[in-house]
Amino acid sequence: MSTRAILLVDHGSRRAEANAVLDEVAALLRRRVPERIVRVAHMELAPPSVAEGIEACVAAGAREIVVHPYFLAPGSHGARDVPALVAAAARRHPAVSIRVSAPLGAHEGLVDAILARVEEA
Helix, strand or coil: CCCEEEEEEECCCCCHHHHHHHHHHHHHHHHHCCCCEEEEEECCCCCCCHHHHHHHHHHCCCCEEEEEECCCCCCHHHHHHHHHHHHHHHCCCCCCEEEECCCCCCCHHHHHHHHHHHHHC
16 A cells, blocks of 8 residues: 555636546546555535545555645645645644645646647647
8 A cells, every 4th residue: 555645636616527627637647656645635615625635645544645736827826725724634644744746837748738739729
């Protein structure tokens, strides 16, 4: 059993199809890193919450969790809101290492994704 987890966090939406995108990304990530626990959470508007996502990782055996804010830019959600939600939830698990990564930002892989979408248009 893996003790390392990735928790993907987005804003959350009232539209189920919007929330399903994060589930699809998580499925792709699981295929790429099958040795890791991968879970999703939404900041608001839809379950699971960030606290519930962290609980799910811990229940699956995680001793180390990296929370990834699934946002393009380092705005308020990625820089302030997600870290605050993570810090509050992390207090319940002092024996678990929980860190927050940077959002997607300007990354070479995103350029590849943009070019692929442009070619598909």
